[in-house]
Amino acid sequence: MALFDALSIAGSGMLAHRKWLDAVSDNISNINTPSRTSEDAFKERMVDVQAVNYGQGDGGVKVAGVTFGSGEGRVVYEPDNPLADANGNVKYPDIDLGDQMAELMMAQRGYQANATVIDRATDAYKAALQLGKG
Amino acid sequence: MTSPIPGVSLAGFTGVSAISGAASTPAASSTSGSDFASVLASSLDSLQSTQSKADNLATQAATGDLQDVSDYMIASNEASLATEMVVSIKNQAVSAFNEIMRMQV
Numbered sequence: 001m002a003l004f005d006a007l008s009i010a011g012s013g014m015l016a017h018r019k020w021l022d023a024v025s026d027n028i029s030n031i032n033t034p035s036r037t038s039e040d041a042f043k044e045r046m047v048d049v050q051a052v053n054y055g056q057g058d059g060g061v062k063v064a065g066v067t068f069g070s071g072e073g074r075v076v077y078e079p080d081n082p083l084a085d086a087n088g089n090v091k092y093p094d095i096d097l098g099d100q101m102a103e104l105m106m107a108q109r110g111y112q113a114n115a116t117v118i119d120r121a122t123d124a125y126k127a128a129l130q131l132g133k134g
Numbered sequence: 135m136t137s138p139i140p141g142v143s144l145a146g147f148t149g150v151s152a153i154s155g156a157a158s159t160p161a162a163s164s165t166s167g168s169d170f171a172s173v174l175a176s177s178l179d180s181l182q183s184t185q186s187k188a189d190n191l192a193t194q195a196a197t198g199d200l201q202d203v204s205d206y207m208i209a210s211n212e213a214s215l216a217t218e219m220v221v222s223i224k225n226q227a228v229s230a231f232n233e234i235m236r237m238q239v
Contacts, residue, residue, distance in 0.1 A: 004212050
């Protein structure tokens, strides 16, 4: 709807940040997932976002796709792991937890910021609707 | 919901068009018909579509098919704002009409 554009634009921002939160939680939940050395380790997920018709048209942001990190992982010596190879090695994903926590904070703050935009825009529109009623 | 109110618009609000035409505001000229009745009718149409969108999302929330919580909250917020807007446009129209009805002859 063209009248209350700020709401749908901020909604697209909320959606993009929610997908980012999903990707970060996927990365963190698999941070200790081992795999065989002959296979790829869990690949880090990174969300690609893109502006929609910046300055013209609808505005807002959209999720353009997902990029996967390297499946190389790091090799750890764990001979009692059922997935260990002949040398007693398994692979763990090469994801940095500190990095993921920083991304988590950015995604959460971005989500909150967009929710605040919706609140403020609603207040502003309500103020406009009060015009001439006094 | 739309059917009774366009009946109201036919009742003589077209007379108001002279006033809005004289003001020549950009908002009035951007709509297809510059008279007040068509502004009211088109805002009722958009209110209808906004409300049905919010209704669909409410059904999805009840059946558990809702993909995104914020989607529903934004849609219901938009529907309530649009309702408020159309109602206040209607109130202004009715008060203008009453003002003319009270005119001394």
